[in-house]
Amino acid sequence: MPSDSFTLRPATASDEADIKTLIKLVRINPMDLDWRRFLLASTPDGGLAACAQIKPHADGTRELASLAVSPAWRGRGLARRLVEALIAREARPIYLTCRSGLESFYQKFGFRALEKDELTPYYRRLQKLANTMMKLGGGAETLSVMRLDE
Ligand SMILES: CC(C)(COP(=O)(O)OP(=O)(O)OC[C@H]1O[C@@H](n2cnc3c(N)ncnc32)[C@H](O)[C@@H]1OP(=O)(O)O)[C@@H](O)C(=O)NCCC(=O)NCCS
Structure with missing residues (x-):
């Protein structure tokens, strides 16, 4: 279909x-x-x-x-x-979070992965917590925070 x-x-x-x-x-x-x-x-x-x-x-x-x-x-x-x-x-801006393997999917729409020093306090806390849990889970991925500015 x-x-x-x-x-x-x-x-x-x-x-x-x-x-x-x-x-x-x-x-x-x-x-x-x-x-x-x-x-x-x-x-x-x-x-x-x-x-x-x-x-x-x-x-x-x-x-x-x-x-x-x-x-x-x-x-x-x-x-x-x-x-x-x-x-x-x-x-704008529009934020999102995703597992790092999906960054290329969201880049198609203009989203850019943010560096740690670009994060708002909310996303900094969330990324830290999620990455700790993902590491404990044994996976290779991390949590990406992305933003669309234009
Ligand atoms: C990721 C997901 C939303 C993609 O849905 P979809 O309807 O199959 O995607 P589309 O057909 O619209 O694909 C759009 C484009 O992204 C690409 N794409 C699709 N899945 C992708 C993936 N997992 N990684 C990278 N690129 C991907 C396609 O090749 C296509 O590229 P093009 O337009 O340049 O040809 C779907 O696989 C899904 O629901 N996954 C589980 C839930 C999930 O992970 N959601 C995201 C939470 S952050």
Whole structure:
């Protein structure tokens, strides 16, 4: 099924359970999943194919988060469509966090990985904690904090 068979639409309350199920399935951060902030890609029969959100933080920054594409629908440009639609309507800067292996994916949209001395206190704490946990888990990856400025 080509990418343009899928519809992008804002989530509604009835999508809440499906969003949580997809986020759990792809094993990314299950916190802060308020459906009101989500943009979805729906299959022609109305199923949830992919989702993403822009999360506001208390310090005034915004974060692209919860990007998840159902395994069956990957490689069709759905993540690209969601990211492009969300960043098109947001002011800059936009932050995100990802495992280091995904930096090249987000670079396609203009995001740049930040050095430690560029991080806000929130992201500095988060990166330190996540990297400790990832190291304990025995993986080779670290947590990248990226930002889109233009
Ligand atoms: C990563 C993920 C969102 C990609 O979704 P997708 O719909 O298959 O991606 P797209 O088809 O839109 O790909 C867009 C571009 O990124 C590239 N890309 C896709 N997955 C990639 C990956 N894991 N690493 C690097 N590049 C990737 C594609 O080749 C494509 O490149 P092009 O446009 O230059 O041809 C999806 O695999 C996923 O949900 N993974 C699990 C959850 C996750 O890790 N989310 C990110 C949390 S930070």
